[in-house]
Amino acid sequence: MLHRPTGPKGRLIVALDTPRLDQAEALAGQVAPSAGLVKLGLELFCAAGPPALARLAAHAPVFLDLKLHDIPNTVAGAVGSLAPLGASMLTLHAGGGPAMITAARKAAEAAGPARPILLAVTVLTSMDAEQLGAVGVAGGPAQQVLRLARMAMAAGADGLVCSPREVSLIRDALGEAPMLVVPGIRPVGSAAGDQARIATPEDAVAAGADWIVVGRPITEAASPAAAAAAITASLGR
Numbered sequence: 001m002l003h004r005p006t007g008p009k010g011r012l013i014v015a016l017d018t019p020r021l022d023q024a025e026a027l028a029g030q031v032a033p034s035a036g037l038v039k040l041g042l043e044l045f046c047a048a049g050p051p052a053l054a055r056l057a058a059h060a061p062v063f064l065d066l067k068l069h070d071i072p073n074t075v076a077g078a079v080g081s082l083a084p085l086g087a088s089m090l091t092l093h094a095g096g097g098p099a100m101i102t103a104a105r106k107a108a109e110a111a112g113p114a115r116p117i118l119l120a121v122t123v124l125t126s127m128d129a130e131q132l133g134a135v136g137v138a139g140g141p142a143q144q145v146l147r148l149a150r151m152a153m154a155a156g157a158d159g160l161v162c163s164p165r166e167v168s169l170i171r172d173a174l175g176e177a178p179m180l181v182v183p184g185i186r187p188v189g190s191a192a193g194d195q196a197r198i199a200t201p202e203d204a205v206a207a208g209a210d211w212i213v214v215g216r217p218i219t220e221a222a223s224p225a226a227a228a229a230a231i232t233a234s235l236g237r
């Protein structure tokens with residue numbers, strides 16, 4: 001099981017969001033010197049399936065981000081199918097509720113000590129108060145993130161995915177126990193795109209993020225290797 005970032009590659013996770021496995025492998029090779037993990041998400045997994053995991057794992061440990069969200073029995077089955085693939089981290093939506101998270105943890109543990117870390121996604125970083133209101137959640141993202149964070153950790157998640165805006169709130173409430181993996185990262189000067197709750201790599205780490213997740217600011221850069229290296233260097237290791 002993967003623990004906190006300690007190595008010289010720092011706290012960076014690079015999201016390889018492309019439907020093409022050859023392209024993802026090439027990117028993984030370019031960013032691997034400066035990335036602790038690479039992220040295999042829905043776009044690539046839907047296109048290339050489980051074999052993509054072993055191919056990317058040749059370059060760096062893999063964060064498998066499929067954001068599972070279904071009834072407990074179905075999610076437990078999916079975790080059971082995914083756990084042997086060798087991912088270091090796996091996501092599920094906290095909104096699936098405590099029974100779903102507990103079932104997922106049980107299924108992950110059945111895979112043995114090399115099981116993936118289970119991360120509960122709180123409120124997607126693309127959602128602002130208005131988007132959240134549209135799905136019936138009043139009070140804004142911070143309050144909802146904290147509610148889901150407490151519930152998910154009590155139900156058996158190893159860590160949480162949240163935006164950089166809620167990191168210090170979670171640290172104040174829950175301390176060091178949750179591993180915090182933080183997307184919605186934008187180096188100064190890069191476009192926000194569809195992300196709503198963003199901050200720079202430095203601010204996210206200063207707030208207490210264990211890992212930051214960066215996709216397009218690296219993958220769409222003229223040199224992904226240089227962009228990844230610059231982010232890791234900006235974090236001081």
Ligand SMILES: O=C(O)c1cc(=O)[nH]c(=O)n1[C@@H]1O[C@H](COP(=O)(O)O)[C@@H](O)[C@H]1O
Nearest residue numbers: 015041065123124125161183213214215216
């Ligand atoms: O679980 C995630 O990784 C995730 C959760 C979230 O709330 N927001 C979010 O952006 N992500 C992922 O993080 C990556 C961010 O990519 P960029 O916006 O290109 O940096 C994407 O692969 C998203 O799927």
